[in-house]
Amino acid sequence: MPRFLHLADVHLGYDRYNNKERTKDFFLAFENALLKYAIEPQVDFVVIAGDLFEHRTIQPNILNQAKVCLQLLKEAHIPVIAIEGNHDNRPYGISTNWLKYLADDELVILLEPDRAETGGVIYEMWNGEVGGYIDLDCGVRVLGSRWYGASAPRAVEQLAQAIQQLPASPGHTIMLFHQGLEGQIARYQGAMRYTDLLPLREAGVDYLALGHIHKSYVEQGWIFNPGSTEANSVEEANYDRGVFLVELSDQGIDAQLKKDYYQRPWVRLKLKARGQESTEDIEQSAIALVEAAIRSGELQPEEQPMVELRIEGQVGFDRLELDTRKLQQDLQQLSQALVFLLKYEADSVEYASPLAEDASRTQIEQEVFTDLLAAHNHYKNRAPELAKGLIGLKEMQLEERSEAELYEFVEELLGA
Template sequence: MAKFLHVADVHLGFDRYNSKVRTRDFFHTLWDVFERYAVGTAVDFVVIAGDLFEHRMIQPAILNQAQLCLQQLQTVGIPVIAIEGNHDNCPYGTKTSWLRYLSDWGLLKLLEPSPGETMYVPWDEATKRGGYIDLECGVRILGSSWYGAAAPKAIQQIAAAITALPPGPDSQILLFHHGLEGQIARYSGALRYGELLPLKAAGIHYLGLGHIHKYYTVDNWVFNPGALEANNVEEGAFERGALTVEISHGQVNAQLETDYRQRPIARLSLKLRGQEALEEVEGLALSVIDRAIAQKQIILEQQPIVELRIEGQVGFDRLELDTRQLQSLLQDRCNALIFLLKYEVDAVAYGTPLPADADRHHIEREIFTDLLSANNVYKKLAQPLAAGLIDLKERQLTGENEETLYGLVEEMLLPAHGLSAEDPATPAEDHSR
């Protein structure tokens, strides 16, 4: 019986959100997974089914992270077998990749099918080249390339090439970086399950996939562990991790492992009904955060990634809310490493039906009334304020002086702000500026 660890979509060098700490998360996660589930359980080998790196061109620090993690396995004699994914294959116009570099230095074995008639040649330790490798633990591992839209045709060619190989170990694994349809929404170009069946007919007992960041398995021979770390807040809800696998005479027993170092993610929401004043929104958002802290959705010491989605309708101009200031306040409140504020609201809309024979004055009055009714501060006085605005417009057109017009505005706004004409705290006392 052979025991191995299957990981995919590691994405070292992940740099979304412009956070160096978040970039380091992906290194710490891989290190912890190797330490717990490879070194800690003494597996016979580790397979990486594509996308070890986030980018085809990487910074020296990211290469160093990969070397440190792989050296951890090399020190205890655990071989690593890998294939390239769409993120880390050869950059355009070049003939090599950073995975090839790591392979040439003996930190992993990069399996690559040959482009000629003989698709699979055995691994040669001297040249560090080959399309498949037979391990002493009784397993044959075959590699593949990133095929994109050509994957269905490539599967036919791979299946034919496998059947032409000389006899070997009685358990066969194929590493293949591509997704299966029906596993996540909005993913085009996924393979249909029937397109994989030639591989099963060719004798593949374990099809180790990558590319989709969510765990899934089909018929106990197709296995996709998902990404080790969430690449965005949506993936925080995915079941994903690393697979520890036992295989013997083609029989597979796989277990998803998720108990390792990961950055926690909390997704929260606030629904506005259009009745809240602008000043209330901040308090409501803070109450959502405080409730999440009380319910242990957010643990301050863990510096989580937090998303708050504010949705619904507002009774004020949506642009009046200072979202940057609110985001900073909320981030401090929950001690988040990254705080994402999604402000997706619509202003309350009013549309009074107008008769076909409505004159200009009627139309103006209804438009003013609708606009005022959509604002929490003014909606209770929409009718008299609309009349006042029409009067104000007419006076301005007839040449009324500005001092008189300002006085009319003050009189109109006093009831809206709960003041009387005798109240000294008039909201606009000096218009000389």
């Protein structure tokens, strides 16, 4: 019974947090997943459904990471079959890219259907250098595709027509396709509907190996998306994702999502401000929250996790009064996080006193000043008194009183 490993969205060279260790995580995750779920069980082949790399232009060390991993498979006599994703596809008018380089170096089989003169698609068997599909010795046919973007629904129709023109498959038919399915994650534009993919099913595809969306999902027993091998962002930390170890038999498809390989741990914390706290209270609460996470074992400093602390709610001070940069540094040192993300999303407390329709200018000013002062922890207890003082200060300014007089007035007002 044929067995294979299905990966997607490896994103070697990921550099969002400008941290070399974080970039290395993507290599370690890829390498460890291959060792545990391809080489150790000796699968028949590996498929990569797009986005092996994060960028079209890569640094030499990132190329070397790919070669190290793929060489392991080559030495184990496990063929690797890949397609381009949107991150690593070649720009329009360019004939090569780094996936093509790896294919020329006989580290991957890059499957690419040809474009027909009529505008459709032609599938030619892989000849050792180029081709759109390959029939493997284990009795499995693997079909390739490209990144099609918004034109994917039309491309599916052309691909299905081309598949129907091929000789009979030696057994199960797998197709690699880098595109997202509608309804899997929120706020994702450009996803395909399930009905858009049905022509591939009708053309004989038994296992549609997807990539692109970084969350794992299975649809109707024939569409499989493993998700990214490593979380690309804090939002993805909670996604179910990994690699699919798949066994094909006459009874059907057994695809097991494997997640037990090297991945950097993520810890997400939340602090809710009530509006009464001072900046010192917020700082101490944040420190206490991290300490509690360490005591409970949720956060383990020795693992150097990725940590996010989100401060929400309302505060009774201007946000600039809280030194978030220093707080972030202190919390990173406390948690020993590889990267500590401090998200300050609290709003300042707002007050709005009702005003009579016939209120005078002085009354309006009094209420406005009172509301502004009442929203601040340091001044709210003396808000009415200080509001009158600010009106007096304004009058002195209009009278063009000297700076010394103005300063003396403010000093007496605050010291009263």
